[in-house]
Amino acid sequence: MDDLILEPYVEQLYVKGSFNGWGDDTPMSFVGKSRYQAVICLSADQHSFKISDQQGSDALTFSANKQKSTPCYLDNNQTLVPARGIGNDLLFTAPEIGLYTITLLVLGTSSSDASTFSHQLIITAGGESLNAEMNRELASVWFTDIHTVNKKLNSKPAPVISADTLFEKLAIRVEESAAFAFGDNVDGFYEGATQRFVAAGKYRHKQGWYLGSFGSFVDNVINDKTTAPIANIYPYGVTHLYDNNSTDTLMLLSQQRGAVLSVHSAEPATLAIALQLNLAINASTITEFEQGIVYALDPALRQDNTPSYIAISANKPFSFKETVFTDHPALNECMHLNGNHVKPMIETVAAETDLTVYLAFAESAQAAIDQATYLLEQDGYTAHIQQTYDMLTNSYLWTSDIEYNRALMWAKASGKVFVSNEFGKGIWAGLPWFKDCWGRDSFIALPGITLVNGDFNDAKAILDNFASMQLSDDQSINYGRIPNRVTSLSNIIYNTTDGTPWMVRELWDYLRYSGDKAYAQAVYPVVQTYIDGIEKNYLDEFGFMTHRDPDTWMDAKLEGKLPWSSRGNRANDIQALWFTSLTVAVELAKLSGDETSAARYLFMAEKVKANFISMFWDRDKCLLADRLRSDKSGDLQVRPNQLMTISVPFDKPLVEDNIGAQIVKNAVSELLFPWGITSLSQHDDIFHPYHDNRDEYHKDAAYHNGTIWGWNSGFTVSSLIRYGYADFAYELSKQLGEQILYIGHRGAMSENLDAFTTPEGKITTTGTYAQAWSVSEFTRNGYQDYLGFSPELMRNAVSLSPCLPSQWQTFDADVAFGQSNGLKVTFSRPENAIQRYQICYREPTTTVLELTLTAADHAKYQVVLTVLEAGVVVDFNTQTMLLCVNGIAVAARCVQDSYDEQIGVLSFAKPELSIEFPMLQGQHVLQRQVEACNDENFVD
Secondary structure, eight states: OOOOOSOSOSSOEEEEEGGGTTOSOSBOEEEETTEEEEEEEEOSSEEEEEEEETTOOSTTEEESOSSSOEEOOBTOOEEEEEOOSSSOOEEEEOSSSEEEEEEEEEEOOTTSOGGGOEEEEEEEEOOOOOOOOOSSOOOEEEEOOOOOOOOOOOOOOTTSOOHHHHHHHHOEEESSOOEEEEEOSSSOEEEEESSOSTTOEEEEETTEESEEEEEEEETTEEOOGGGOSEEEEETTEEEEEOTTSEEEEEEEOSSSSEEEEEEEEEEEEOEEEEEEESOBGGGEEEEEETTEEEEEEOGGGOOTTSOOEEEEEESSOEEEEEOOTTTOTHHHHTSOOOTTBOOEEEEESSOEEEEEEEEEEESSHHHHHHHHHHHHHTTHHHHHHHHHHHHHHSSEEEESOHHHHHHHHHHHHHHHHTEEOBTBSEEEEEETTEEEEEHHHHHHHHHHHTGGGTOHHHHHHHHHHHHHTOOOOTTSTTTTOOOSEEEETTEEEOOOSSHHHHHHHHHHHHHHHHOOHHHHHHHHHHHHHHHHHHHHHTBOTTSOBOBOTTOSSOOOEETTTEESSOOOBEEHHHHHHHHHHHHHHHHHHHHTTOHHHHHHHHHHHHHHHHHHHHHHEETTTTEEOSEEOTTSOEEOOOOGGGGHHHHSOOSSOSSOHHHHHHHHHHHHHHHEETTEEBSSOTTSTTOOSOOSSOSSSOHHHHHTTTOEETTHHHHHHHHHHHTTOHHHHHHHHHHHHHHHHHSSSTTOOOSEEOSSOOTTSOOOEESOSEEHHHHHHHHHIIIIIISOEEEEGGGTEEEEOOOOOTTOSOEEEEEEETTTEEEEEEEEEEETTEEEEEEEESSOOOOEEEEEEEOTTSOEEEEEEOOOTTOEEEEEETTTOOEEETTEEOOOEEEEOOOHHHHOSOOOOOOOTTSOOGGGSSSSHHHHHHHHTTOOOOOO
């Protein structure tokens, strides 16, 4: 074939991979002779990537294999094919830190159709990163009249611990490189790693990145992050500690597009910070304002809703100088900056002990200037730490188990990363590739990220946003549904059966916490429309909600068509959600004075409940079907979904307590490993012990067929707590806490784990490195399950049902409800069998307290109290069930019997390595089965 002289593709091609957040910031240039090239700086790690156009189209997304990931090597020609999807990336292990040239060779003739071209990849070591030939002068400006303030951190009264003490306890100390992520709560996030310059981090938005790494200097000597002995990761930022008694810190600001970089020295010195910005020197201009400078991107490169201006200021008199490698070799030799990009250096005019640099990113120059000025005048550094402290302690729980406290606080902080305003108020599903708003994920995550933390305004805004996108076309099959996924305001899809009932459930959860009765009436029509849509399109003769095979949360499809995990047409968790939606509709109808509809919805709910056990419960085998097939037969695959029939409904249960006890015993005994609950029993023929990077199958085959999902541990803990098994549940929670603090991206929790550990006994994280519902469920468990805090403001009550691990010898809690109120609880164990609770409200209220306590045999006893301003002291003997209020014995009512005899002593399942798993015995075994079924194609 002839060399292609002209560029074969009109579309811009990019190298997208783990080294750049799968973003569009590494474009390839056509250099002639059939070649596209890009030069990138890589760390000495394994990197996954693809070649793709901006949209990731079918024709222009290239890898080596459609089904699996493929390693590629230096100086080796690798044939590429069109390969969209996940789990089929190119893998390259860079032998050392440095520049690498990625070449795409397009083979064809100028007269050929592009669809006939073939493609090869070549990776070579080296490349050019020289200073660009500049079309403007380098800036050099001095700012000596700086207006700034220094604020102090404000701490809350005891028993809430002080800000300094809290962050000291929460610091995740690492001695070698560890990954982390923060969010700006607008539309961007910063993913990075400690103790490195290359692949040290990028502040990313939907079109690329703004800020990369930075270097700090003390007396003109760079602080080498790669040799920093310690880095501390805090909920507000990352600090490196150096041998010269200096530190530097990076913080991504919240609820704005901004960042703070600082350097501190024990002794006065000339301090400086060098920035890595994604601005080409020849595509940017500089103007000054009173407190700093503003970079402006070339107008031809600007995009809508994306910042094109960067304002930079500092808290001390400083010089701003754009520099080159010859003046500061460390920018090339240590930081490996791009020679074509601006290389600004901010340096103190005099010897100082600290320098703080503020960066504001905006869509106009004035907005950037105003933001940078405000940060400077308000001590943005301290303000951000204060904001983080206030967020973490707004609803407060601190126990005698310090490691659990650390994990719980970090889960709260990590959950906040996902709250964004990119498509209206929402919750991203995960990072890096689920950075969009999914209906299902948002509302599963909503209680742990907003409600238990007292963020009721955010919860309401998220509900309103999704309600505004409810499909109102009553001729559509999706009538009444909210979106499954919102990737842009013009790209909204509705292909899910459970997103809307999860929203309805969390709507009621919000009302319980907030007491917002006006909102209950305002949102009632949304629930009516949803139920109307089900009645029109999906209701069967038994009152169940029907659905397609892939439209539950187990939604993976082979090539976007055939379900890997068929769960149609009536899954057990979907019926639990449908039942709960109807019970919520009953209450909303009553609050709205619509007694006729209330009666009708109640009849529908009772019909679901009456038929559920008779059709889903196999009395002979004492097993709950995962689904009913279209022929009404039950599918007895053992999956964790059955636990949601216990955890999803509120006060009105779908299954009776004795059946629920058997469900817990079945699911836990069969599926629960110490590190998480598997999505399918290991005794099932289609169980996949491992998720990603397998030669035998595509990762999606394993996605819901064995792979562990972090969020499933949430409803597992809830179900165990329902029957009083706090200590066993806590063993799982403690392991999850270790995952949050010490595995993968620190402070976060991955989407998935392999079901089985490595031969060395280590767990393997897979999927996204940070997933919203994983951390949100961990947080929710702490507040709603172990503490047992559950406001019921729609009936003027607060429920407190602590089910405490024996490791909690004490705890202090101050948890929010209503407009500004909260419940304060101090717990201790003065004697072995005695639990003591000191309880009061933040503010006087007529709200009654329903206190439910768990006895030693796991039976539950309740007393209803009126809590006066002075509060109450409750002593409960877990052995004798004697309950005293302010020293006076009070009769408590048994509200749930003990099921210890039925459930017995629970223990974790263990991987049975002796099994010859069918899915490991050949190539694509499940795929062949799925393709042979001739099931309906489900193309959305």
